Amino acid sequence: MALKESLSMELEPVAPFNFKLSVHKPAGWWWSTPYELFQDETLWTAARLGGDLLGLKLHSVGTLLKPKLSCAVYSKNSLSDKEKIHLTETLSRALRINEDLCDFYSMAERDEILREVVHDLYGLRTTAWPELFPALILVLTLQMAPWKRSSEMMDLLLKNYGDDVNFDGKTVRYWPSPGKIAALTVEELRSKAKLGYRARNLSSIAKELNGGFPSMEDLYVMDPEEAKEKLMTLRGIGEYSAELISPRMGFPLDVWSAKIFNVLFFKKETDSPRGSIPDLKKTAEKHWGEWRGHVFTYILNDLPKISERMGVDLTKF
DNA sequence: GCGTCCAGGTCTACC
DNA sequence: GGTAGACCTGGACGC
Secondary structure: OOOEEEEEEEEOOOOOOOHHHHHOOOOOOOOOOOOOEEEOOEEEEEEEEOOEEEEEEEEEOOOOOOOOEEEEEEEOOOOOHHHHHHHHHHHHHHOOOOOOOHHHHHHHHOOOOHHHHHHHOOOOOOOOOOOHHHHHHHHHHHOOOOHHHHHHHHHHHHHHHOEEEEEOOEEEEEOOOHHHHHOOOHHHHHHHOOOOOHHHHHHHHHHHHHOOOOOHHHHHHOOHHHHHHHHOOOOOOOHHHHHHHOOOOOOOOOHHHHHHHHHHHHOOOOOOHHHHHHHHHHHHHHHHHHHHHHHHHHHHOOHHHHHHHHOOOHHHO
8 A cells, every 4th residue: 555645844954965976876875775766856765763664755956055855755644743853853864964064075175085086976975874774784784795695685685574665656665674573583584585694693683673772863862982882782793884884984994995995095905905904994094084984985986986087997896 | 517715794712 | 902713605716
């Protein structure tokens, strides 16, 4: 049954704000689910509020320098005032509506690597996950796997246990709830989603989230270091994963990105990408300080153009 | 066709 | 506190 429109609102992001670059990133990352649809400056996607599925239709009605977003929310039942406020706050946080990038851009203008990158991607907001569980599924499946295999694991989870959200003439496949995954056996997750050793970790995480683990909103208002430490109490979530999904992103280097940043920093490939991670993290912190998470997102979404300018293929890794 | 290696990390045991 | 070694699975590679 199709969901009905239950809330309509407008959001006015701090300029500059490029809607397309922010929710439909050049490197191919989705905002909420891999099955969301993006056409003509409109995003049809989904989310969960409490346990209920929502359809979201986000449309840019402004410009880069005078941005405005029209947001329509579709649900099975009407939303209470409290739910409407909660949803508005979640959308504002996850779209980084109030984030002012002025200081980042000022810093970038003085930086040899970043100067042209921020021109390429002017107005792009960094990754901010609408919900915690899908972000945790992503980082668990990224571990120790080539992208193709990670993608296969996520797809099997979505197809076997996810939900279809029907609204506005569209259907968007959305992630399973923690409760649904928590009810499955580790053996089933291992075989049906081909998760391997990750099945035990995902099962444990689903049970934690089902049992009252802080939400993304709770983590957002915590001290960034405290939020990271909290995430790392989850089984299978280490420093890399916690930094990648933390509401205030760190510099989440893995083997793939370490190879790229070695070439950017030191102009050469490394024989030991994993071993180089601590040094790269220190260099990034010294070089870019609190903006290193933004640098991470901007650079990894601009690899083709950076490669062209440097004469080195950074997309091959 | 078959064996081996290793990938967009994390945990544990051991020193 | 530092660090090998194990961990699912499947594609790449050498033979």
